[in-house]
């Protein structure tokens with residue numbers, strides 16, 4: 001299994017103020033899967049995603065991404081691993097306003113030490129793949145929400161990661177644009193075999209994945225097909 005989570009618990013705060021974000025979560029996600037993580041607000045979706053991405057620390061339990069044990073690796077190792085193997089997509093895009101589309105898409109590659117010339121080439125290739133070949137030099141303020149999310153997706157795929165984490169990728173988009181963005185993620189999953197884990201509270205979006213992991217109160221209460 002590519003991603004293996006076992007006995008994962010996470011609590012924020014202490015005593016009466018403690019929030020038990022995750023309780024004894026176990027799951028396995030195979031290479032090339034497209035998985036939705038869904039559930040009501042506060043059930044632990046983002047915490048789970050952040051822990052699997054090595055952004056949030058682990059209280060108890062184990063998280064393996066391939067051969068990498070996130071529960072015992074050093075922060076520096078995890079950062080490097082993240083840069084090399086993972087791409088991220090957020091609800092609010094997280095683009096840098098003073099950089100144009102290709103410069104934004106090239107950022108993680110530059111952070112990884114790829115040469116400027118090669119980073120630009122790969123960023124442009126990724127932007128073409130998401131349908132933005134006419135917007136290479138355009139700035140985020142001049143693009144629509146859907147176009148900005150495409151730039152963010154190009155940034156996520158420019159380094160050809162095995163794994164993409166998407167946190168509410170359609171949360172800021174109208175339903176038609178949301179459909180197109182999910183369609184794009186499906187296409188990337190199919191064509192490149194990229195494993196995609198997508199947090200969404202939108203049932204319609206969640207159901208586009210063959211596998212839905214439903215959380216409630218920090219626990220996995222459903223893991224499988226669409227019948228939530």
Ligand SMILES: Nc1ncnc2c1ncn2[C@@H]1O[C@H](COP(=O)(O)OP(=O)(O)OP(=O)(O)O)[C@@H](O)[C@H]1O
Pocket residue numbers: 012013019020021039040041042043044045046047048201
């Ligand atoms: N940094 C933090 N400090 C304290 N409590 C936190 C922190 N992050 C999350 N929590 C708490 O952990 C629980 C799970 O939060 P999380 O953000 O993972 O839920 P979620 O399912 O993603 O919610 P939403 O759909 O509203 O984004 C909540 O009770 C939340 O208040």
